[in-house]
Amino acid sequence: MNILERIRGGGDRAAATERPPRPECWVEISESVSRLCSFDAAGSGSRSISVKVIQDSRPIHDKLVDSFLNKFFPSGYPYSVNEGYLTYTKFRVLQHFSSAMLHVLSTQSLLFAAGLRPTPAQATAVSWILKDGMQHAGKLICSSMGARMDSEPKSWRILADVLYDLGTALEVVSPLCTQLFLEVAGLGNFAKGMAVVAARATRLPIYSSFAKEGNLSDLFAKGEAISTLFNVMGIGAGIGLASTVCSTTQGKLIAGPLLSAVHIYGVIQEMRATPVNTLNPQRTAMIVADFIKSGKVSSPAELRYKEDLLFPNRVIEEAGSVKIGQPLRKVFSPRLVEQLRATFPGEKFLLSQKSSRTYMVLERSASGEDALRGWLVAAFASEMERSGAGSRDDAVLSEAYEKMERVFPTFVSEVRSRGWYTDQFLDGNCSRVAFAKFR
Numbered sequence: 001m002n003i004l005e006r007i008r009g010g011g012d013r014a015a016a017t018e019r020p021p022r023p024e025c026w027v028e029i030s031e032s033v034s035r036l037c038s039f040d041a042a043g044s045g046s047r048s049i050s051v052k053v054i055q056d057s058r059p060i061h062d063k064l065v066d067s068f069l070n071k072f073f074p075s076g077y078p079y080s081v082n083e084g085y086l087t088y089t090k091f092r093v094l095q096h097f098s099s100a101m102l103h104v105l106s107t108q109s110l111l112f113a114a115g116l117r118p119t120p121a122q123a124t125a126v127s128w129i130l131k132d133g134m135q136h137a138g139k140l141i142c143s144s145m146g147a148r149m150d151s152e153p154k155s156w157r158i159l160a161d162v163l164y165d166l167g168t169a170l171e172v173v174s175p176l177c178t179q180l181f182l183e184v185a186g187l188g189n190f191a192k193g194m195a196v197v198a199a200r201a202t203r204l205p206i207y208s209s210f211a212k213e214g215n216l217s218d219l220f221a222k223g224e225a226i227s228t229l230f231n232v233m234g235i236g237a238g239i240g241l242a243s244t245v246c247s248t249t250q251g252k253l254i255a256g257p258l259l260s261a262v263h264i265y266g267v268i269q270e271m272r273a274t275p276v277n278t279l280n281p282q283r284t285a286m287i288v289a290d291f292i293k294s295g296k297v298s299s300p301a302e303l304r305y306k307e308d309l310l311f312p313n314r315v316i317e318e319a320g321s322v323k324i325g326q327p328l329r330k331v332f333s334p335r336l337v338e339q340l341r342a343t344f345p346g347e348k349f350l351l352s353q354k355s356s357r358t359y360m361v362l363e364r365s366a367s368g369e370d371a372l373r374g375w376l377v378a379a380f381a382s383e384m385e386r387s388g389a390g391s392r393d394d395a396v397l398s399e400a401y402e403k404m405e406r407v408f409p410t411f412v413s414e415v416r417s418r419g420w421y422t423d424q425f426l427d428g429n430c431s432r433v434a435f436a437k438f439r
Contacts, residue, residue: 072226076213081211082210082212084275088273088274097230098266099164100238101237102168102259103168104239105241109249134186134193138189138195142194145198149198150428159198160194161195161264161267163192164195169256171184172253203220206276209277209300273304274304275304275419281313281322281427284375287303297418298418321356324430326359328361343394347373348362351381358378360374366432368424369423372422380403
């Protein structure tokens, strides 16, 4: 009797009684491993796959590697995630390891400044006491910037680690100004409080960019497992460092900046490897610029290393030098508003060209598609002006709008097929408008 027959066990008896059909199952044999796979019917009508190892004659080394991958990487890796996840994870390891070592050094310095013996056991208790005050204030202030974090999660994630290292640096130097211990420690924890909120708020959009099969929870869980593992290892290495070359403040002042540089380098490389697929001003401009230059639409993975993470609000000339989010009253006159609404009938954007910039204002319910339409008009108008094809601003905008209408169905279809999410446009806290009869 083969494996499937033993599993199904007694087909004749099943025929004699009324029972629901068993889910389909099969055995997959790969090298020295046999796995029993089956479909599990979910309540919603969707189905997931259950996998169970029934025979494994691999060497112990291969088993350990597989066990590690199962615990710290999403199921189905590497096929269940988007490009760049391994690079992101490697630098995430570097980031957490160096950050944990810095934490040990800073808490030891705080204890020394407070006149206590800097043992690891005391470091934990004192660190938690010091956090409770100014750190909560930092969290409250940073929590009001959530919309901006949605728009630029990469930049805010880097800023979070810079703030964290700034807070750590203040703790490290606290023994040099013992008379201002509470002020220095409070400012350090204030910066760390802001860092904690920014890091947590940007975690979901970053993990979402890697979720290829709706496996966001699995990605999140495995990412946190990796963070925890290397944080613990970093704490151990930090304790060793604190008891040897960094047992003095001078040693910490040398090692601290080096570890901080490694930490920030790690998080920058993490963010560069992340293929965020939501539309914000910078990514929308980059998509349109590539389309204007080459006639092709770049994917999130192709654009990730081109994003400017330090100055994300820069304008891109090839995409029309669009500046978005200015209050309507500052860039449009009442007469111009009526004129533009006639030029762009039924649209959820308004465009105004002033000197070398194109100002765009979006209607409150505008989506990523609406933003793409407006950006294409701005880019075509800018291209016409550079070539001298248009005579007046209103004529150029009208011609650019007609050109956009012709190419947009093909363009937006390609944008979606390349993996971009067009239902929303994330512009942070930029100003939008609401007209009584806008569409």
